[in-house]
Amino acid sequence: MVSILPLVLTDATAHMRGKKLVGPVSLTLSPKGFTMVIGPNGAGKTTLLRLMHGLQRCTKGQVEWAVPAAQARDRQGFVFQSPIMMRRNVADSLAYPLRLRGMSKAEAQEKVAKCAGNFGLSDLLENVAPLLSGGEKQKLSLARALITEPEILFLDEPCANLDGRATREIEHILQQVQARGTRLVMSTHDMGQARRLAQDVIFLMQGKVHEHAAAESFFSAPTTAEAKAFINGDIVE
Amino acid sequence: MSGYSDGFGGAWKLIFTLDPDLYEIIFLSLQVTITAVIIASIIGLPMGAWLAVNRFMFRRYVIAVLNALMGLPPVVVGLFVYMALSRAGPLGGFGLLFSPAAMIIAQVIIITPLIASISHQTIRDLWAEYHDLLISMNATRTQRIRALLWDGRRALLTATLAGFGRAIGEVGAIMIVGGNIEHATRVLTTAIALETGKGNFAFAMGLGLVLIVIAVIINLAIHIVGKTERASTW
Numbered sequence: 032m033v034s035i036l037p038l039v040l041t042d043a044t045a046h047m048r049g050k051k052l053v054g055p056v057s058l059t060l061s062p063k064g065f066t067m068v069i070g071p072n073g074a075g076k077t078t079l080l081r082l083m084h085g086l087q088r089c090t091k092g093q094v095e096w097a098v099p100a101a102q103a104r105d106r107q108g109f110v111f112q113s114p115i116m117m118r119r120n121v122a123d124s125l126a127y128p129l130r131l132r133g134m135s136k137a138e139a140q141e142k143v144a145k146c147a148g149n150f151g152l153s154d155l156l157e158n159v160a161p162l163l164s165g166g167e168k169q170k171l172s173l174a175r176a177l178i179t180e181p182e183i184l185f186l187d188e189p190c191a192n193l194d195g196r197a198t199r200e201i202e203h204i205l206q207q208v209q210a211r212g213t214r215l216v217m218s219t220h221d222m223g224q225a226r227r228l229a230q231d232v233i234f235l236m237q238g239k240v241h242e243h244a245a246a247e248s249f250f251s252a253p254t255t256a257e258a259k260a261f262i263n264g265d266i267v268e
Numbered sequence: 269m270s271g272y273s274d275g276f277g278g279a280w281k282l283i284f285t286l287d288p289d290l291y292e293i294i295f296l297s298l299q300v301t302i303t304a305v306i307i308a309s310i311i312g313l314p315m316g317a318w319l320a321v322n323r324f325m326f327r328r329y330v331i332a333v334l335n336a337l338m339g340l341p342p343v344v345v346g347l348f349v350y351m352a353l354s355r356a357g358p359l360g361g362f363g364l365l366f367s368p369a370a371m372i373i374a375q376v377i378i379i380t381p382l383i384a385s386i387s388h389q390t391i392r393d394l395w396a397e398y399h400d401l402l403i404s405m406n407a408t409r410t411q412r413i414r415a416l417l418w419d420g421r422r423a424l425l426t427a428t429l430a431g432f433g434r435a436i437g438e439v440g441a442i443m444i445v446g447g448n449i450e451h452a453t454r455v456l457t458t459a460i461a462l463e464t465g466k467g468n469f470a471f472a473m474g475l476g477l478v479l480i481v482i483a484v485i486i487n488l489a490i491h492i493v494g495k496t497e498r499a500s501t502w
Contacts, residue, residue, distance in 0.1 A: 104406045
């Protein structure tokens with residue numbers, strides 16, 4: 032199967048009601064790796080992820096996949112900051128994306144059981160999804176996004192509302208997923224998390240990419256004063 | 269007061285002695301109303317979901333008109349259906365006037381906007397919640413509507429119940445298009461009107477009691493079956 036990556040953004044810009052949200056952004060996401068999108072509040076992290084995924088309309092410039100966008104969509108996943116829980120039990124929530132793709136009920140059930148096992152959700156399969164705890168919801172959200180084996184997964188601050196233990200569990204899952212070859216693009220506020228997970232970093236400010244570099248060089252020798260201040264924990268606006 | 273007690277006494281007697289006339293009327297009422305609710309739900313629920321999910325020109329006006337149609341005067345609906353089904357009308361050839369089918373048509377016209385409008389409001393809220401997820405999963409328009417109707421099914425029962433409540437208690441339209449013909453188109457509401465006019469209060473009260481009991485039982489049954497009061501089941 033032809034890869035949908037690289038993803039190339041050329042002066043990609045998003046507007047909402049005449050107001051620019053993000054852009055112009057030009058960057059390329061290679062087929063492998065773990066990209067961390069960081070920046071202060073309102074920098075445009077979520078909008079950039081949504082723009083890449085196609086949830087936000089590109090009003091100027093281009094967002095191009097290696098294959099036509101319609102084909103690329105089925106091979107992406109998105110995990111939202113606040114998990115969107117369907118009003119179904121965990122098993123049905125996990126089966127839903129598979130059923131959307133025309134998988135038979137029996138096949139889907141088999142895959143759901145396997146996936147639930149991998150994510151530690153086996154005991155919760157009959158539980159109603161909206162009534163799970165925050166950590167369980169985010170795990171389900173992640174499992175649901177990964178059950179279709181997407182080539183690239185976007186994660187919008189998936190650990191923002193979680194405690195340390197749940198965050199560690201999610202991070203462990205993400206490292207395993209990345210090791211299996213899934214391309215990950217994640218936004219975070221947590222510099223420690225960025226240091227732990229990132230292979231490359233996109234530093235956003237006021238809707239523009241201030242820096243895009245390998246994680247090691249970004250954290251050791253940031254090239255912009257804003258990035259340096261942000262890494263040091265100074266208030267950057 | 270003795271009028272009431274006589275009426276109640278007579279009513280219970282008719283109910284417990286399984287009066288054939290009473291049960292014929294009850295059966296026809298349920299047949300007409302349930303058929304109308306099913307047809308109106310088949311039309312109204314997807315219509316409400318479609319309006320919630322799609323964006324098109326004049327959408328707001330369509331929704332405003334739909335909401336306004338919830339208050340359609342049944343007598344006027346009855347008049348229009350009568351004209352359409354009468355011999356000189358465009359559908360006169362079907363010979364449906366003064367039949368249960370005509371009553372079903374009138375009820376469907378009355379309750380479809382109600383079911384569509386309530387389901388639109390329910391689905392609109394659910395769509396706001398699911399929007400990003402379903403778009404992200406690349407669900408087609410039909411798949412989105414299906415997911416919303418399925419996941420909102422318990423809330424949508426309210427829309428159906430509202431339709432049932434309005435249909436079972438409707439009298440104006442079905443009196444006009446059904447004609448209140450004994451053993452043919454006489455239902456609970458039209459029979460109550462007739463028996464009250466005749467001064468036959470026992471029979472009228474019997475019918476009234478049955479009407480209330482049916483409405484309560486059906487509402488309770490749907491709540492129990494749909495588990496609408498148990499949040500843990502959604």
